[in-house]
Amino acid sequence: MFILVNLKAYPCDPLEVATAARDVADDAGVRIAVSPQASHLSQVADTGVETWAQHVSPNEHGSNTGSTLAEAVADAGAVGTLLNHSEKRMKLADIDASLDAADRANLETIVCANNPTQVGAAAALSPDAVAVEPPELIGGDVSVSTADPGIVEDAVDAAAAVDENVDVFCGAGVSSGDDVVAAQDLGATGILLASGVAKADDPKAALEDLVSGL
């Protein structure tokens, strides 16, 4: 399983989470990455943890003020990027162009989707992975893998029907090792989570719990 910790814009210490994620990944032999604010990418990458951007813009170098250039996040140490997160929705054409931008910069990609239908559409754009996240469960206390296991299974089927090379992640409310194992049993190969670590009093203990069943 791949566990991607999205720090969103939470008021956590990105370096505390990054060093904890690095150490837990090393100790447990589990792939864990951290996705901080763009301005923290370089500091986070310098800890040695696998580092992802939260978004890249669908543009190239040029007159694009305020954009998040794929090449710039790669230069800062990111090796991948989320796209179309529920809190950063994009037009279909822009997802496609951002995937091209990520490809130019050699970034891995995860395209987020609300439901299995959107998962199928996203998979048709050939990202490395899609992540299904019911918006109503994001930031809550109940994991998608227990609240709505069918959506994870249907997302796995929807992606496979389009492109078997596209991995399927799930997210929303995941906060424990049991949640991660349940997602794995439903066919997900990765977890996208945020509040369970970013809002934890002890991020390292939260990460250790997340990988405890793997």
Ligand SMILES: O=C[C@H](O)COP(=O)(O)O
């Ligand atoms: O990017 C992460 C997802 O939106 C899930 O967030 P959450 O773990 O706080 O529910």
